[in-house]
Amino acid sequence: MEEIQLFNTLTRKKEPFVPLHEGFVGIYVCGPTVYGDPHLGHAKSYVSFDVVVRYLRHLGYRVRYVQNITDVGHLTDDADEGEDKMVKQSRLERLEPMEIAEKYTYRYFRDMDRLNVLRPDISPRATGYIPEQIAMVRTLIEKGHAYESDGNVYFDVTSLPDYGKLSGRTLDEAEAGGRVGVSSDKRNPADFALWKKADESHIMRWDSPWGEGFPGWHVECSAMATKYLGRTIDIHGGGLENMFPHHECEIAQCEGAFDVPFVRYWMHNNMVTLNGQKMGKSLGNAITLEEFFTGSHKLLSRAWTPEVIRFFLLQSHYRSTTDFSEKALESAESGYLNLVSILEAIHKSAGRDDSGGSDGNSKAGNGAAGGENDGQATADESFNLQKLRDSLHACMNDDFNTAKAIGVLFEQLRPLKSILQSGKSPSNITELSEFLKLFCGEVLGIWQPGETGEGGDLPFDGVMQILLDLRQSARKNKEWATADQIRNRLAELGITIEDGPGGSTYKLS
């Protein structure tokens, strides 16, 4: 199997990816807290890891992808004070907390589906795993990593020598930070809650050995990840901002409880920014996906399709920030449409050419790669598919560099445009088409062959053909007024006529 180099946040460098069990990959990605609509920042994260999963599968790994849904109300503010987010939202919308959870879980999946993000294999809800979380807390107490204090349970960070290894923080720093609340019953300000006592007003509450309460903010991931992926998992992903404290705490909980390394490779995606500022729900500058799809946001002049959003995100690396602006989206859209038109042209040409001789003679391409490429390509020449495949895989193997891969697609496919337009096609067009269907469709998820043209929408297409034929004969007779009238009136209906060398075509706008 090909070797993937991936950037491991734990070691801060690229490392060859070797899963714990050959051929199998367990991956856990922190999912959303379902109390609001997903925004572009969520999309960046989940599209990024979607491609990771897709590519691993493409290489032949059997992947189990687990992504939680956080539906336990965690607190809005400080670790010890503040309000329950779910409860707050439920009051705003006058719904039950679980209605809020259901509603936004549904909307989360709806928007991810639209972005062509494959569903995780398991989407555990935190509230469905309270017993597992309690069991984990119990183990931590038994092993001396946690202590109870008046119905609350805290993790004792001093009990784990390498606490802070992911974020590079030391305990002194954490204490010196000074922003940790002066709360009370913790032995150490850096200790974090595993279980919180519920006061009377708290709606979401469960019974536990320590009284009624609710789980701390980090246990759910530890409990659910290890339940389905084992005590050591291959890849754990999430947003950069979760590195500390969330992921640091996950490590502490799992390694404290099980005494084995929790995660082999930590992957963190970078932020989406808006005017240089992080886009975040709590910052009030988030544009939700729904708003993108409908164009209903004051910063948007119009709607943007999910395909364009996905392409836009993939055009920058997952570890780079993606700075959003409508201008950037617009150029992504133009580029995307451009790429799709090449892909469609290849697809159509392959369909036409099916009978023709695709002889699988791919070695012919290697020779051509060497030097002069100014020769006129003829239909007999084959496209250098091997080179395309190799470069694309090289990009992906280098820490999932989708941005570079997209560059390669443009670069290597562009020469085909004029060839295809002239009605010729390389001899191995069918294999090329198949490969692109796989790579652009199943790996990047940015394109599936359109069902346009033959077959679909017969009555309408038939009517259009009549109009085009009439106009064509008018043009032949130089009756420009008639021809232009047809074109103009169709344009008023949102149908664009374009005259090409091979006849006219129409497009719905």
Add this chain to the structure above:
RNA sequence: GGCGACAUGGCCGAGUGGCUAGGCAGAGGUCUGCAAAACCUCGUACGGCGGUUCGAAUCCGCCUGUCGCCUCCA
């Protein structure tokens, strides 16, 4: 204050010690009744100052600037 990133041509955005990333926009051209679309060609950029090197945007140091985390957050 502590920790960590990043600064690339008009815009977006990859990147490696020496060879044109790519996209968008723009310019010119071909085609065309006109329009549109297509197609072809074109841009030599890497925050500042030093250093290492035959050679650095790419390595090292310093400076400046921007951002993230340290509190819920993809």
